[in-house]
Amino acid sequence: MSDSYDLVVIGAGSGGVRAARIAATYGAKVAIIEEYRVGGTCVIRGCVPKKLFVYASRYKDLFEIAPSFGWDVGTPSFDWATLVANKDKEIARLEAAYVAGLEKPGAEIIRDRATVTGPNSVKLRSGRELTAKTILIATGAHPFIPDIPGKELAITSNEAFHLAQLPHSILIEGGGFISVEFATIFSGLGVHTTIVYRGDRLLRGFDEDLRVGLEAGLVARGVKIIHQTNVLGLRQTGKDITVSFSDGVDAPFGAVMFATGRSPNTAGLGLDAAGVELAWDGAVVVDPYSRSSVPSIYAVGDVTNRAQLTPVAIREGHAFADTVFGDKPTAVDHSLIGEAVFAEPEVGTVGLPEHEAATHGDIDVYVTRFRPMINTLSLKSDRMMMKLITRPGGGEVLGVHILGPGAAEIIQMAAIPLGMKATKADFDRAMAMHPTAAEELVTFKKPSYVYRGGQKQ
Numbered sequence: 001m002s003d004s005y006d007l008v009v010i011g012a013g014s015g016g017v018r019a020a021r022i023a024a025t026y027g028a029k030v031a032i033i034e035e036y037r038v039g040g041t042c043v044i045r046g047c048v049p050k051k052l053f054v055y056a057s058r059y060k061d062l063f064e065i066a067p068s069f070g071w072d073v074g075t076p077s078f079d080w081a082t083l084v085a086n087k088d089k090e091i092a093r094l095e096a097a098y099v100a101g102l103e104k105p106g107a108e109i110i111r112d113r114a115t116v117t118g119p120n121s122v123k124l125r126s127g128r129e130l131t132a133k134t135i136l137i138a139t140g141a142h143p144f145i146p147d148i149p150g151k152e153l154a155i156t157s158n159e160a161f162h163l164a165q166l167p168h169s170i171l172i173e174g175g176g177f178i179s180v181e182f183a184t185i186f187s188g189l190g191v192h193t194t195i196v197y198r199g200d201r202l203l204r205g206f207d208e209d210l211r212v213g214l215e216a217g218l219v220a221r222g223v224k225i226i227h228q229t230n231v232l233g234l235r236q237t238g239k240d241i242t243v244s245f246s247d248g249v250d251a252p253f254g255a256v257m258f259a260t261g262r263s264p265n266t267a268g269l270g271l272d273a274a275g276v277e278l279a280w281d282g283a284v285v286v287d288p289y290s291r292s293s294v295p296s297i298y299a300v301g302d303v304t305n306r307a308q309l310t311p312v313a314i315r316e317g318h319a320f321a322d323t324v325f326g327d328k329p330t331a332v333d334h335s336l337i338g339e340a341v342f343a344e345p346e347v348g349t350v351g352l353p354e355h356e357a358a359t360h361g362d363i364d365v366y367v368t369r370f371r372p373m374i375n376t377l378s379l380k381s382d383r384m385m386m387k388l389i390t391r392p393g394g395g396e397v398l399g400v401h402i403l404g405p406g407a408a409e410i411i412q413m414a415a416i417p418l419g420m421k422a423t424k425a426d427f428d429r430a431m432a433m434h435p436t437a438a439e440e441l442v443t444f445k446k447p448s449y450v451y452r453g454g455q456k457q
């Protein structure tokens with residue numbers, strides 16, 4: 001096999017796989033190097049296994065309301081080992097599909113660790129050296145772990161997917177996506193779950209009503225939330241880990257998990273030697289076409305820290321291949337990225353949150369809260385929240401925020417009219433589907449409140 005390529009991709013995750021596959025389809029000679037498993041974080045230890053675990057955890061809620069529909073489900077029991085084994089089988093199937101998707105158009109998969117040795121050269125751990133007209137850095141990110149005594153006793157999301165058994169209790173540090181999704185998973189599977197967060201409310205930056213509703217929903221499911229507190233240190237005490245908190249309290253937990261953000265994988269990659277500019281956090285600095293400060297080196301996905309989401313990495317990888325190998329220069333538009341948090345209750349959001357929209361001119365806000373129909377026969381008191389933020393008088397829709405069952409699925413569809421700059425009148429023209437939760441989005445009559453000159457009225 002020759003060692004010179006049109007394209008060498010480092011990292012076979014969401015961004016790298018898409019870029020390699022499309023470049024190969026355009027006729028480029030492509031090698032893609034992966035040190036762990038093809039598919040990357042999303043497939044192997046991110047989105048996909050996480051969502052499978054979320055499904056598993058949601059049975060708890062369903063079992064609770066089952067009697068209200070006449071079902072007697074006895075005392076349900078749960079087997080963690082079965083879930084992990086079935087999840088692993090599905091991940092192996094997906095990995096094989098990703099390998100086939102790369103091999104079909106002729107990309108060569110090299111299972112090794114790569115470092116960059118120059119603008120057009122890459123060295124593998126095995127000693128093999130490759131040259132490439134273009135190098136794509138798609139190495140992703142890794143969990144950031146606060147530098148505290150005993151940090152090695154804690155797990156991150158990486159380990160959470162392969163625990164030998166569920167702990168009796170878990171403390172999760174962080175107030176972002178991974179913290180709330182894993183709090184949902186662990187609490188749903190019967191683990192006493194506590195979140196410790198340095199801020200005053202989870203999911204900083206999200207619309208305030210989503211944040212309030214999410215916390216209420218997690219608490220209703222038995223998750224304890226400690227605010228404005230940090231973990232200062234961990235020590236082993238018998239089978240437990242004793243945590244020292246910044247408020248002076250010490251407490252034991254069966255496990256401790258850091259969900260404190262993810263840092264770009266650039267350390268030891270040789271990018272500095274090649275002259276590639278990195279940001280303060282180690283991210284590769286790129287232009288709108290994902291080109292780094294070295295013209296032959298590009299970067300896509302989490303390693304650029306633009307938005308650490310799989311569809312964004314995929315879009316960037318595809319645009320890179322179109323630009324460099326398809327004669328179609330394509331810049332990715334990062335201005336409207338919808339987000340879903342697969343917590344319980346689920347969060348879906350696209351466009352401006354209220355606190356931001358209110359600083360961008362006058363707005364009307366339509367909000368509704370109601371009991372999801374699936375809960376109406378039971379005593380479950382969860383509320384669903386839907387919010388539409390528009391320009392005054394039924395103008396352009398600026399934001400849609402949903403908390404509750406199906407939020408992610410609904411928001412995926414709401415992202416389409418928002419991208420088309422749809423108005424409230426456009427929403428209202430759609431005939432409602434009844435009975436659904438999403439019909440609320442097309443049947444709002446009067447604003448719940450408005451902002452004029454930045455003031456809520």
Ligand SMILES: Cc1cc2nc3c(=O)[nH]c(=O)nc-3n(C[C@H](O)[C@H](O)[C@H](O)COP(=O)(O)OP(=O)(O)OC[C@H]3O[C@@H](n4cnc5c(N)ncnc54)[C@H](O)[C@@H]3O)c2cc1C
Nearest residue numbers: 011013014015035040041046114139140301302308309310
């Ligand atoms: C627990 C968790 C849940 C998530 N859930 C979601 C979700 O629901 N929705 C969503 O959109 N996003 C989710 N994400 C984020 C998503 O997984 C990432 O944004 C996405 O995987 C980024 O793709 P990437 O191609 O940039 O990097 P990755 O998918 O991380 O791929 C990078 C690859 O590069 C390899 N690599 C690194 N260095 C080298 C080297 N030197 N040599 C060879 N190979 C190397 C790594 O082994 C890895 O396979 C989640 C992330 C986590 C951790």
Ligand SMILES: NC(=O)c1ccc[n+]([C@@H]2O[C@H](COP(=O)([O-])OP(=O)(O)OC[C@H]3O[C@@H](n4cnc5c(N)ncnc54)[C@H](O)[C@@H]3O)[C@@H](O)[C@H]2O)c1
Nearest residue numbers: 146174175176177178179259260261262308309340341342
């Ligand atoms: N559903 C999804 O789309 C999904 C799910 C999981 C992860 N992701 C992606 O992966 C990224 C990483 O997830 P994450 O939850 O680790 O990151 P995050 O940025 O969402 O949250 C990190 C949290 O850790 C806290 N934190 C950071 N440094 C800290 C420190 N030194 N001490 C204490 N707390 C600290 C932050 O305040 C924040 O609350 C997300 O930003 C997201 O882009 C997406």
